Amino acid sequence: MTEESPEITPKANGVTGPAKPEPPSQAPVGPAPQLEPAADMPLLRIEGVGKTFGSFRAVDRLSLDIRAGEFFALLGPSGCGKTTLLRMLAGFETPDEGRILLGAKDIAQVPPHLRPVNMMFQNYALFPHLSVKDNIAFGLKRAGMARAEIATRVAEMVALVKLEGMEKRKPDQLSGGQKQRVALARSLARRPQVLLLDEPLAALDKKLRESTQLELMDLQRRLGMTFIIVTHDQEEAMTMASRIGVMDAGRLEQVATPRELYEAPHSRWVAEFIGDVNLFDGEVGWRENNRLLVTTREGVTLAVTEPRQRVTKATVCVAIRPEKVKLSRRAPVSDAANSHAINRLEGVVTDVSYLGGLTAYKVKLESGAVVRASMANTARLDMDAYLAGQRVVAWFTPDDCMVLEQ
């Protein structure tokens, strides 16, 4: 509960608000009162859910737990099944197999209008014939809420998304950002147990998108609601979500925090999908303490730190993020403890892209392999920038290397 806006704190249901019992007449909207789930029980449990369209397997026996109060992102390329999964949570698609447990109830076959979840649509799907106020009130009226209460709740929602004074406007009299806010207010008005967001920011321009991301995060924290967002924009997912499920071909490739996804991807696919990465295929040579020596196809031997999960395969892929590759004119002076451990690759700079905050380099090694490095432009007048054609040493520590077995 924030001091500046105590009035918008939801109070009508047990999931999102303080545990204050209310008479049912005061809470006609929102999820039906349910048994407090056991501590280890997730709010939403997706169990072996599958969906096939014709011969296309959109979602393939997928299982996932989402806890109450999470901001969860489903991230993946288009056609990976993330939207189908979201639509199954909303009820617009019925799974061919599996269960969707909300609390203790399987909602897989429940039609959308009877589910205690709400969705914010990609293109907002605002009712063009209704005013802002009536759009927001739509769900409340369907729930049979008293007229006075609807007015209060609508005013609350309008204030929440800062649309005061716009109540009487029709959707076509609103800007894109304002429409987005109306859609958000409309989907939040019923205080759903879970709010589903389908590419909610895709239609906004970059600046507005960034500020809206922060507002959405702030809102989610204040309301303590569970948000599930579908996006193809990894930056958006990383910024907002507390956990991300990366999907490909109807399956979850990895479910982890943004940091884990980036710094410890489970697979080559995830490593390549999230951010930029240098990949070296190679054979595990010998192993010493927690170090592995990997001889790459290019004939370079790299020292890498063995992950907690011990490497069992002989053929692995060493992945290193560009910003962890440092460049210098001479091989770095190394202290005694680390001297043998630093990986040094000599090569020639072939490509320099100045991107403002950082500069991206491509370094061609003698073997022909290309290593990408990026360096933050920390000084305005950078005399240290490297030029194309310059001989450099690209180096990185074993800790910065990720070992991928698949």
Added chain:
Amino acid sequence: MSARSIFARPARLAAIAPYLWMALFFLVPFGFVLKISLSQTAIAQPPYVPLFDLTAGWAASKAALAELSLDNFKLLVSDSLYISSYLRSIFVAVTSTAILLLIGYPIAYGMARLPQRWQPIAMMLVIVPFWTSFLIRIYAWINILQHDGLLNKVLLALHIVSTPVVWLSTDTAMYIGIVYSYLPFMILPLYATLAKMDGALIEAASDLGASPGRAFWLVTFPLSLPGVGAGALLCFIPIVGEFVIPDLLAGSGSMMIGQTLWLEFFTNKDWPVASAAAVVLLLLLIPPLLLYDRLQRRTLRGGS
């Protein structure tokens, strides 16, 4: 020459063309009709006076102008035959439009909900009757509705009736004919509105707790109102002036204004009264025409 002027001239001509067309083929003939409606009937060729003869000079024309009068219009309001014809026309048009809406809406809705690849086929099926002449189709209905026609045969065979029903020369037959003929004009604008409606709106309604029925009445139907209006007016306006269908299928008990017009014009050879009746009919149709125009403009501007 600037680029603007190269394009401006043909563009301006193109903009004038429809007005030119309207002036030539509507306004001028209407001027003739209006003039005849102010004339007096006469046993002559053409059967009315005065006649304007531009070769006779200014004074003669002025004298002819003085002879014009509103007598025919006075007759129209004083004789109950005309008033009852107008009232019957409007009543028939309203009733037919209501029936057309009740039948056409579900068909258009069903078409719009068909899988994408079936929609053009459904559209074809709606349009296909136009391949046969309108008159032939109405005569076909006479055949179906007559004493030993197809309809009575089917009803007798199914034991729904025990003796043949009299269909021909009844209002029922007329309504069957009108509804059958005008149904495509109701379906097509409705289908156009319903087909372009964003399916996400219905999903949003159900997501917000509306059952499928509520979603229809709260979202689909209000958003299809421009189509309803267009379809209704597209049917109502020509049905008011309908002549062939009531003449062939309805009884001789009461006439629609189209029939009265025909009677005055061809049977009674009273061109001036017929013209006056036509002018009044046009005036009656101006408000719905303006309404239709406004609806179309709104649709063109992009829905709501």
